[in-house]
Structures are given as C-alpha cells and as structure tokens.
Amino acid sequence: MVQRNRVLFIQPPTAFSQTSPCLDDKQFGLGLLANAAWLEANGFEVRGLHVPLALHYGFDEEDVKAFILKENPIVIAIGLNWVHFSIGALEVAHLAKTLLPHVPVYIGGQHATMFAEEIVRSNALSVDGVIRGEAEHPLLSICQQVAEAGKVTKVVPGVVTCTGNNEAPQVQENMDELPVYRYSVLKPRSLRPDAGAISTTRGACPFQCAWCVEPVIGRLQGRRKLMFHSAKRIVDQIEVLMGEGVSRFTIQDNFFVGGNAKLIELSEELICRDIHPDHLNIFAHPESYSYEGYASLSACCELASVDFGVETGSYKVAKINNRHFDREEVVLSVSEAVRANVEPFTWWMAGLPGEDETALCDTERLILDTMKVGGIPRWVSPMILFPHTPIHEDPARFGVEPRFKNFQDYSKFSQATLAEAVLFSDTITHKSTGCSYEDICNASQRLRKFIAQHLHVVEEFYETSGMNPDLKSVESRILQSFF
Numbered sequence: 001m002v003q004r005n006r007v008l009f010i011q012p013p014t015a016f017s018q019t020s021p022c023l024d025d026k027q028f029g030l031g032l033l034a035n036a037a038w039l040e041a042n043g044f045e046v047r048g049l050h051v052p053l054a055l056h057y058g059f060d061e062e063d064v065k066a067f068i069l070k071e072n073p074i075v076i077a078i079g080l081n082w083v084h085f086s087i088g089a090l091e092v093a094h095l096a097k098t099l100l101p102h103v104p105v106y107i108g109g110q111h112a113t114m115f116a117e118e119i120v121r122s123n124a125l126s127v128d129g130v131i132r133g134e135a136e137h138p139l140l141s142i143c144q145q146v147a148e149a150g151k152v153t154k155v156v157p158g159v160v161t162c163t164g165n166n167e168a169p170q171v172q173e174n175m176d177e178l179p180v181y182r183y184s185v186l187k188p189r190s191l192r193p194d195a196g197a198i199s200t201t202r203g204a205c206p207f208q209c210a211w212c213v214e215p216v217i218g219r220l221q222g223r224r225k226l227m228f229h230s231a232k233r234i235v236d237q238i239e240v241l242m243g244e245g246v247s248r249f250t251i252q253d254n255f256f257v258g259g260n261a262k263l264i265e266l267s268e269e270l271i272c273r274d275i276h277p278d279h280l281n282i283f284a285h286p287e288s289y290s291y292e293g294y295a296s297l298s299a300c301c302e303l304a305s306v307d308f309g310v311e312t313g314s315y316k317v318a319k320i321n322n323r324h325f326d327r328e329e330v331v332l333s334v335s336e337a338v339r340a341n342v343e344p345f346t347w348w349m350a351g352l353p354g355e356d357e358t359a360l361c362d363t364e365r366l367i368l369d370t371m372k373v374g375g376i377p378r379w380v381s382p383m384i385l386f387p388h389t390p391i392h393e394d395p396a397r398f399g400v401e402p403r404f405k406n407f408q409d410y411s412k413f414s415q416a417t418l419a420e421a422v423l424f425s426d427t428i429t430h431k432s433t434g435c436s437y438e439d440i441c442n443a444s445q446r447l448r449k450f451i452a453q454h455l456h457v458v459e460e461f462y463e464t465s466g467m468n469p470d471l472k473s474v475e476s477r478i479l480q481s482f483f
C-alpha cells in the first residue's frame with residue numbers, strides 16, 4: 001500500500017561495483033539527517049537507507065531494490081554531499097526510477113549543489129531535480145505538493161530541473177528552530193555507533209583561502225553569512241544523540257570561526273547541564289584558539305582533541321593562497337593545546353599553488369617542529385581543486401592548470417580505489433608551474449613517508465607528557481590517507 005506521506009532518504013554508495021573507496025563512505029551525511037528530522041517535524045513519515053553500510057553488512061543491490069519497493073515512498077531524496085558519491089548517487093536514482101517510475105527522485109547535498117545543472121541535464125530520465133543549497137524548505141514544498149496533488153506542479157526556489165530555475169533557496173533564518181537530528185533514522189546501524197558529528201554552523205566561512213571549497217559551498221547554499229547554532233541548541237543536539245548511544249562527538253564545520261568565545265559558551269553549557277561526552281573533537285586552524293579555549297574544551301569532556309588544518313609550512317605558499325600563516329603561532333597553538341590536555345592532531349596538504357622543493361622542505365620542518373611539542377600528524381592530502389574556488393576561477397593567476405572541470409571528471413573519485421588514489425596520479429585534479437600530476441602525487445607520498453620516519457619524535461614526547469593518545473594507528477593511517 002502506498003504511504004501517502006512517506007519519504008525515503010538514501011545515502012548512496014560510491015558505486016555499487018566499488019569495494020575499496022578512496023574516501024570514507026561510512027559517514028552519515030548531516031544534511032540528510034537534518035532534512036529527515038525537518039520533514040518528520042512537519043508531519044511526514046521518514047525512512048532512511050545507508051547503502052554503503054548495507055553493502056558492508058552483506059546485503060547487495062537486490063536487497064537495496066527490495067527495500068525501496070517495500071518502503072514505496074511518495075518522494076525519494078538522495079544525498080550527494082561529497083565528490084566520491086557521484087556515480088553511486090546516479091546509480092541509486094536510476095535504480096529507484098526503474099522500480100518506481102512515478103515517484104519523484106531528487107538529489108541534494110554539497111557536491112550536487114556545485115553541479116546541479118549538469119546533473120539534471122544528463123540524467124533527466126532518472127532525476128526529477130537537484131536541490132541546490134539548504135534543502136529544508138525546497139524539500140518540504142516538494143513533499144507537500146506530491147502528498148496533495150500526486151506531483152510537483154509549482155516552481156520550487158532552490159530546485160534545479162531540466163526546465164531551469166536558478167532561484168536561491170529559502171533558508172530557515174533562525175537555525176535554532178531546526179529540529180535536532182537522529183542517527184537512527186538511517187538504517188542499518190553505524191559501524192561506530194558511539195561516534196557522531198554535530199552540526200553547529202551554516203553559511204560560508206568568512207576567510208578566502210584560494211583552494212578552499214567551504215566558502216564556495218557556503219555561498220551557494222543560500223545563506224547570507226556564516227551563522228551559528230546557540231550553545232543551548234548544540235547541547236540539545238548532543239543530548240539527543242547521547243540518548244541514542246553516541247558519546248564521542250566531532251565538530252568538523254566552521255565552529256572554529258567563533259574562536260574562544262563560542263567554545264567557552266559551549267563548554268559552560270555542557271558543564272551547567274551536567275552533560276559530559278566521552279570525547280569531543282573539534283576542527284580548527286592554529287590561530288583559532290588560545291590556551292583559554294583549549295582549557296574550556298578539556299574541562300567539558302573526558303577526552304578532548306583538536307584537528308588542526310595547518311596544510312603548509314611555507315610562507316610563500318600561504319601568501320599565494322591568501323592563507324593566514326605564522327610558524328611560531330602554529331607551534332605555540334599545538335603546545336598550548338597539549339598544556340590544556342587536548343590531543344592535537346595536524347592535517348597537511350600537497351600540491352598547493354606555489355609549492356616547490358623549498359616549500360616542501362619548509363612543510364617538513366614545520367611538521368617536525370609540531371611533532372616535537374606533541375602534534376600528531378593525522379592526514380596528508382593532495383589538494384582537490386574544485387570549481388568556483390578562486391584558483392579554479394582564475395587558474396593562470398595561481399600558475400595552475402585544472403584537469404577536472406565537470407561532473408564527469410570528478411566522478412573519477414567514485415571509481416578510484418584507495419590504493420590507486422594514494423599511489424597513482426589519476427585523481428590529481430590539476431598541475432601547476434613546475435609540478436606535474438605525478439609530482440603532486442609524489443609530494444604527497446614524500447610528506448607521508450617523512451612523517452612515518454619521524455613518528456618516534458611524537459612517541460617519545462608522549463612517554464613523559466602524562467597524556468596517552470592513540471599513536472598505534474597513526475603510521476598506517478598516514479601512509480594510507482588520501483583526503
């Protein structure tokens with residue numbers, strides 16, 4: 001029997017044939033969870049399928065088909081939030097349309113937003129539209145129209161179809177009015193049911209690092225500026241997820257832009273409500289927090305850690321790419337985190353415009369200097385050059401030649417295995433003056449090997465520090481890290 005108000009959310013695989021994705025495919029898209037919560041709050045019955053997890057647990061494509069048929073929804077919403085799900089999202093759309101030809105299929109998410117027109121133009125038979133930007137209001141309008149009239153008859157701002165529409169989406173201005181989300185809406189269960197991500201901000205990062213896709217996506221999503229959830233609302237979200245068994249949290253969005261003030265507010269709210277997560281991890285840049293901020297983070301949870309996006313140790317590279325950088329500040333920030341009992345992890349990049357032998361040596365030196373004060377390298381990634389970033393818009397100014405230009409090009413991330421992405425240059429998105437695709441791939445390998453050779457430095461540091469970070473998995477993770 002058709003449920004007249006049931007909506008099915010699907011987190012796609014990278015591709016049904018892919019057995020070793022080059023990027024993690026087991027995460028839960030927060031946009032998808034947020035939209036499921038929003039539709040539920042607006043009276044719809046919501047179901048969710050996490051296809052990569054289903055495949056991981058031994059189900060196959062036939063089981064996915066059976067699930068879609070059994071749920072028999074009025075609308076299907078597919079999340080395409082990151083580059084490596086490109087092919088899988090379209091495979092799921094095609095499969096759903098073949099099974100349920102009269103059910104509208106929409107794709108949304110950050111990556112879909114960047115390539116909205118191209119996706120609808122090339123997939124008109126299986127994709128009814130792409131939701132560009134924040135999806136709550138457009139998706140609600142779609143579902144209400146289908147529930148009432150059986151189809152979408154009115155233009156929905158924010159939805160790109162093969163007949164056009166480039167109007168910006170309406171966004172929920174007061175973010176705290178958005179309902180909190182639950183991981184349990186997507187089945188099957190997560191591989192790490194005690195771990196969850198918290199959404200704290202929406203909108204564009206106010207900085208303009210030339211390679212970074214964050215401000216681009218933030219602007220495309222339709223919000224005027226970066227906005228924060230209140231500390232109360234963030235803790236409401238943490239509390240609800242704790243009720244589902246999540247006790248280890250990560251904040252990987254633009255929360256760091258709020259600096260010490262926002263972090264201290266969050267810490268005080270957690271302490272005031274006697275909510276004490278087992279682990280709280282936050283993404284930041286080295287200049288984001290001082291000791292005061294780290295101390296407040298450490299005070300509100302059992303284990304605190306920060307992922308520092310340092311990226312480069314070269315003043316020249318930082319300047320070319322409009323990136324704030326101060327070597328001493330980086331080392332000081334890592335050591336201040338340690339002083340406050342916060343585990344400091346560092347993230348690095350290769351293939352940035354302006355990178356040469358001197359720049360790579362500078363980066364190696366800074367990696368070593370941060371390791372001497374407790375910085376634990378976690379990730380080395382070749383830069384992925386995305387459309388609409390300052391570099392992609394004006395590559396000549398940065399001495400760069402883009403190799404990936406359209407959705408089809410970026411779909412290579414769905415097909416490449418992790419080993420291929422780490423070892424070969426097929427997923428390198430650009431070359432630059434004096435730097436071939438292979439050079440960028442090799443630079444990435446070189447930094448990984450440098451870290452592996454110097455891991456003893458950080459191991460020795462923690463022998464006497466009184467802290468006990470998990471260093472056992474660092475080497476294998478670094479050598480296999482891609483993005």
Ligand code: SF4
Binds near residue numbers: 207
């Ligand atoms: S790298 Fe960080 S600071 Fe720079 S634009 Fe991106 S999110 Fe903002």
